[in-house]
Amino acid sequence: MKANGETFDIYPYITKCALDIICETAMGTSINAMSSNRNQYVESIYAISEIITWRFFRPYITDFIFQFTPKGYAFQKHLKQVHNFTRKVVAERKKHLKDNNLNNESKANKANNKLLGKKERMSFLDLLLNSSESSDVLNDQDIAEEVDTFMFEGHDTTTAGMCWTLFLLGNNADIQEKVYQEVRNVLQNKSTPSTISELHEMKYLENVIKESLRLYPSVPFILRELEQPVQIGEYKIPAGVQAVLSIYGIHRSRKYYTDPDNFDPDRFLPENSKGRHPYAYIPFSAGPRNCIGQKFAMYEEKTVLASIINRYKITAMEKPENIMVTVDLILRPLNGVILKLEKRPKIN
Numbered sequence: 001m002k003a004n005g006e007t008f009d010i011y012p013y014i015t016k017c018a019l020d021i022i023c024e025t026a027m028g029t030s031i032n033a034m035s036s037n038r039n040q041y042v043e044s045i046y047a048i049s050e051i052i053t054w055r056f057f058r059p060y061i062t063d064f065i066f067q068f069t070p071k072g073y074a075f076q077k078h079l080k081q082v083h084n085f086t087r088k089v090v091a092e093r094k095k096h097l098k099d100n101n102l103n104n105e106s107k108a109n110k111a112n113n114k115l116l117g118k119k120e121r122m123s124f125l126d127l128l129l130n131s132s133e134s135s136d137v138l139n140d141q142d143i144a145e146e147v148d149t150f151m152f153e154g155h156d157t158t159t160a161g162m163c164w165t166l167f168l169l170g171n172n173a174d175i176q177e178k179v180y181q182e183v184r185n186v187l188q189n190k191s192t193p194s195t196i197s198e199l200h201e202m203k204y205l206e207n208v209i210k211e212s213l214r215l216y217p218s219v220p221f222i223l224r225e226l227e228q229p230v231q232i233g234e235y236k237i238p239a240g241v242q243a244v245l246s247i248y249g250i251h252r253s254r255k256y257y258t259d260p261d262n263f264d265p266d267r268f269l270p271e272n273s274k275g276r277h278p279y280a281y282i283p284f285s286a287g288p289r290n291c292i293g294q295k296f297a298m299y300e301e302k303t304v305l306a307s308i309i310n311r312y313k314i315t316a317m318e319k320p321e322n323i324m325v326t327v328d329l330i331l332r333p334l335n336g337v338i339l340k341l342e343k344r345p346k347i348n
Contacts, residue, residue, distance in 0.1 A: 003343055007317050009336035010166060014304070015042055015159045021300055022154035027147065028096075028123035029089050041085045044078035045152060049328035051075045086147045090140070093125050124150060150293070157218035158297050160330050162304055163337045164216035165209055167323070168263050169309070170316030170339055175265060176309070179205050180344075183306045192307045199302045205309075207265040209301050213283035215263060215320075220248040220331040222285055247282055248331065256280040263320070312341040 002008045016033040019042065023031045033039050051071050055061060066072040122130065128146060132138040138146075169176040186193070186201045193199050222245050230237045237243065252260040256277060257267065266272060284291035291297070308314070317338040324334040 003312050003341040005340060005342050007338055007340050010339050010341075011159070011163050011333065011336040014162050014166075015039075015155065017304065018155040018159045018162070018300070019151075021304075022151060022158075023089065025296075026124040026150050026154055027089055027093060028126055029093055031089075040081055041151075044081040044085075045156060046328065047074060047078045048082065049156075049330060051078075053328045082148065082152075083144070086151055087144050089151075090125065090129075090144055090147055093123075094129055097126065097129060153291070154293060154296075156330050158300055160216070160218040160332055161209065161213055161297065162301050163333070164331075165212040165301070165305055166308070166314055166339060167316050167318075167333070167337045168212050168215070168320070169208070170314040171320060172263055175208065175263070176314060179208055180309050183310050187306070187310060191310060193303050196299070199299055199306075202302055202306060204265065205302055205306060206298065207268040209298065209305070210268045210281075210283075211263060211265040214251045214257075214267070214281060215261075216325075216331055217247045217251060217283045218330055219283075219285070220327055221246050224289075247285075250280060250282065253280070261320075308341075311344060313344055315340040315342070 002010075002013075013034070016036075016039060019033040019039065020031065023029050023033075033042070051074060054071060055066065061069070067076070125143075125147060128138060128143045132140070132143060169179065182202055182204045186198050193202075224243050224245065226237060226239050226241050226243055228239050230243075250256070254260055257280075279286055282290075284294040284297075317340065326332050326334045
């Protein structure tokens with residue numbers, strides 16, 4: 001209903017879409033976030049992120065003092081709401097599996113599927129619940145904590161990635177047209193990608209997403225505690241220190257990127273990426289603690305963005321030099337992403 005030429009903030013719509021996707025694909029549960037006006041889970045996640053960021057810059061506030069502050073009370077309230085939501089998801093899925101005897105059915109069909117060469121496909125939550133029944137490795141608390149991580153990281157970061165990409169495409173009509181032509185060539189008369197092979201064919205769209213994540217990494221900085229001393233130039237950093245790594249700063253470094261503030265998806269063509277330091281581009285972190293959901297995130301972003309671009313022409317109402325950003329763990333536009341969507345003519 002918003003795709004009629006009027007301007008609107010697309011961020012809350014993409015947020016609810018991403019939340020529905022992670023719940024249905026990773027959790028096997030439908031919550032229909034897109035059909036509701038408000039979502040308490042999303043509001044609590046934003047509140048928690050803001051409070052954590054606020055406290056990060058006030059290390060002098062101890063845990064004991066914090067719990068008695070207004071921020072501390074708000075943090076506990078929102079944390080309880082988030083935990084209640086994820087535990088409800090786990091409980092409902094557990095009941096569903098029990099009622100439908102899906103766990104036993106999975107075990108019975110496992111050998112048969114192997115003989116037929118079929119891959120057994122289960123949601124992430126189903127795998128955890130199945131593991132908890134067959135061993136003592138995971139208890140309900142362990143599963144709930146894993147779900148907390150996937151629910152937060154699986155919707156908030158991808159939301160930011162998709163919205164920043166739409167914002168940049170809305171500011172670069174020539175690049176948007178090139179993406180549109182690629183999407184049309186791949187999908188033909190279809191409106192939405194439905195296979196992994198179609199997503200793999202959208203190579204230019206992938207470069208666009210990568211360049212968007214370079215300019216606006218969903219997680220702009222990460223922390224690591226040094227387990228051993230590190231020598232950086234003339235400085236020796238002792239073990240036990242918490243190091244803040246600025247992904248945002250690395251991605252805009254002139255040492256690795258020419259004209260780093262310019263949006264140029266061709267940076268990620270094979271010939272232009274050759275010789276670039278492997279850690280000069282780390283939107284999903286790197287090493288043993290990198291994001292385990294990065295492939296899923298890329299597939300999700302490609303699917304949603306291709307579907308939007310295939311249907312609508314995008315115009316951004318703000319320029320990159322004017323937009324204000326906020327960092328509450330996730331790099332977000334302070335006032336949302338204000339766009340105008342116009343329906344493209346149907347192609348027979």
